[in-house]
Amino acid sequence: MEYAKGRIGRVFTVRIDHGDDLILELIKLAELEKIESAVFMLLGALKEGKLVAGPKENIRPPEPVWTGFSDAREILGIGDIFQEDGEPKIHLHAGTARGDDIKLGCLRGESEVFMVVEVFIFELEGISARRIMDPEQGFAPVSFIQIPDNE
Numbered sequence: 001m002e003y004a005k006g007r008i009g010r011v012f013t014v015r016i017d018h019g020d021d022l023i024l025e026l027i028k029l030a031e032l033e034k035i036e037s038a039v040f041m042l043l044g045a046l047k048e049g050k051l052v053a054g055p056k057e058n059i060r061p062p063e064p065v066w067t068g069f070s071d072a073r074e075i076l077g078i079g080d081i082f083q084e085d086g087e088p089k090i091h092l093h094a095g096t097a098r099g100d101d102i103k104l105g106c107l108r109g110e111s112e113v114f115m116v117v118e119v120f121i122f123e124l125e126g127i128s129a130r131r132i133m134d135p136e137q138g139f140a141p142v143s144f145i146q147i148p149d150n151e
Contacts, residue, residue, distance in 0.1 A: 004144035006037075006126035014119040022046065022111035023090050026119065030081050030088035037124040038081040044117030046075050046096065051105030061138020067105060072114040073098040077107065081121070084131035084140050091131075 012033070016025045022042075029035070048070040055062030077094030095104045131140035 002144050004127035004129060006124045009123035009125035010035075011123070012119075012121040014121060016044075016113050016117045016119065018113055018115050019047075020113045022049075022113055022117055023092070023107065023109075024111075026081070026090050026092075027088050029121075030090075035081055035088065035121070035123055036083050037127060037129050038121050039079070039124065040081065040119055040121040041078045042092075042094075042117055042119040043076050044074075045072060045114040046117070047072050047112040047114035049073075049075075049094075049096065049107055049111045050109040051094070051096070051103055051107055053103065053105035060136065067103055068110075069096060069098070069103060071098055073103075075117065080142075082129050082131050082142055084133075089131050089140070 012029070014029060016022055030038070048068070050066060050068040052064040053067045054065045056065055057063065073096040075094050075096050077092050079090060079092030081088050081090055083089065092107045093105065094107050095102060097103075128145040129142050132143045133140045
């Protein structure tokens with residue numbers, strides 16, 4: 001286990017509107033506001049989306065199982081924002097539902113908003129965390145560097 005201790009910095013309340021791409025809008029906001037480390041939660045609806053819903057087999061690196069939807073669904077999610085190769089990387093796990101059909105996974109790719117998505121972002125201060133690609137694992141886990149309290 002690795003960890004870093006920090007504190008909550010700026011807090012953003014964000015409305016992402018009908019037709020916008022959820023993930024792209026979060027990336028644009030992170031770039032505009034220079035958000036390097038944050039956690040967020042969201043609720044609303046998506047018109048369409050693509051989710052990774054687990055690995056095909058229990059091996060590393062994993063081959064993802066893809067699922068998706070294009071039938072306007074409620075969404076509830078939690079995620080983080082960290083830099084990867086100098087750019088903000090959104091990691092978002094979400095549940096989507098329409099009627100009794102529920103999907104859960106890591107939202108990637110297309111993510112068109114239906115009506116509205118509300119996002120609450122909590123910036124993390126006092127830590128420096130980056131996603132660094134690990135070829136053996138097949139993904140970029142978060143790596144931490146502790147920042148002294150006097151900085």
